[in-house]
Amino acid sequence: MVEVVIEVEGLRKEYDGLVAVDGIDFSVRRGQVFSLLGPNGAGKTTTVEMLECLRSPSAGRVSILGHDISQERSIKDRIGVLPQGFNAFDLLTVRENVEYFAGMFDGSVDVDGLLRWVKLDGRQKELFKNLSGGMKQRVGIAISLVNDPDIVFLDEPTTGLDPSARRDVWRMVESLSGQGKTVFLTTHYMEEAEVLSDYICIMNNGRIICRGTPREIITEHGGSPVAFVRGAGEKGLRLLQEAYPDAALVEDDLKVPVHNGRRVSEILNMLDTGEAHYDEIVIKKSTLEDVFLRITGKEYIQEVEGDEE
Ligand SMILES: Nc1ncnc2c1ncn2[C@@H]1O[C@H](COP(=O)(O)OP(=O)(O)OP(=O)(O)O)[C@@H](O)[C@H]1O
Ligand SMILES: [Mg+2]
Structure with missing residues (x-):
């Protein structure tokens, strides 16, 4: 039987008249990588932080692992959180940071095992402030796992890496x-979402405007494949124009949408x-990025800040 681990109904959040999340519904299954995508300000972090019990909803219902979170806050012990723009204690070492957060939960965690898993066992005595961006994120991921959670929320874990x-x-x-x-992910990198996600919801202006597996979303909202015939020029265009009226010349390359079962061999x-x-x-x-840009009508500025390891 498929187990639903997160169930969201009519979830809404207003900040002083601004509707950040406008009545959304979705559910997440155990073991899924579920991605919430959307342009800056779409309402992703607000949504994630309501699921994490960090912000209270203005309306709606959230059930995590079968518990209504407005009644049952102890569910926090079973989730792990990597907040957007994560930072730890600069003047503590990697190990001290992980141990500090582990100490907030009952039960013991295998800190050595966790540090090995995030490949920081060789850096455990290093001060957090001296780590590269990638290593800092790995400390954050380790911290999100100190309570061996069933669900891990990662809000933009790869931004700037x-x-x-x-x-x-x-x-x-x-x-x-x-x-x-179960991994609940937000990201601005569409390639990442396409590769990692089992299921995606795309938000815009506080609403979910599209949902499905990456393949479903691309099939439903993507355009037809396009054949680029490099260097075919004017002559190529003349030869194809009758059969392919939507063929176009881009500099010297022919761009031919291939739909209605037309074949490249033809x-x-x-x-x-x-x-x-x-x-x-x-x-x-x-690609998912093509669909994203089309349905949200926005361009992403992808920043890679060049944190080197
Ligand atoms: N604490 C707050 N008080 C007032 N407004 C807020 C607060 N937090 C977020 N907002 C507003 O709510 C809207 C949604 O913000 P949110 O951070 O949820 O978006 P996001 O999708 O996570 O964006 P980003 O991709 O930039 O992280 C934005 O207009 C934002 O300015
Ligand atoms: Mg955010």
Whole structure:
């Protein structure tokens, strides 16, 4: 039986007249990597922090592991939290930070095992302030796991990390999900969401505007695949124009939407029969990022601040 571990109904949050979360509903299943996406200010952190019992909803109901969180705050012991813009104690070491947070929960945690798992066992005596961005995030992930939670909330765990440090976090997310933990993720990196998520909700202006598996979302909202015939030029365009009225020339490349079952081999046949020259053909399918930009109408500014390890 599929177990629903988070159930949200009619959740709403207002701040002094500003509606940050406008009556949203969704559910998350055990073991899923569930991603909440949306432009800056969409209401993701507000939503996550209501689920984490850090902010009180203005209306609606949240049930975590079968408990209504407005009644049963002890559920906090069974969740782990990496807040957006996480920071720990600068003047404590890696180990001291993890031990400090572990001390807030009953029961003992294997700090050595946890530090090994986040690959910081060799850095445990280093002061937090001297770590790279990627290592700081790994301390944050370790802290989010000190109570061996069933559900881990990671609010933008990879923002500002270099590509390799981001991939370290991806592997941790995959490993957590492999251990049967549920991971609730927010991210501004669409490639990351596409690779990691079992299920996605996209928010805009406090509402969920789209939901599904990455594949469902791309199939439903993505455009048709486009064949780029590099270097086919004017001659190529003339040869295809009748059969493909929506073909267009971008500099010297032909851009041909391939829909209604049309085949790339047909395009190549036409070009070859007409003796058109071209360099190569590349098929580009819609990505989650294409869909995101289309349905939210916003561009992301992706910052990689170059934290090196
Ligand atoms: N404590 C607060 N008081 C007043 N307004 C707030 C508060 N926290 C958030 N907001 C506002 O609520 C809206 C949603 O903010 P939230 O931080 O939830 O968005 P977000 O989707 O997490 O954005 P980002 O991608 O930038 O992290 C924004 O307009 C924000 O300015
Ligand atoms: Mg946020």
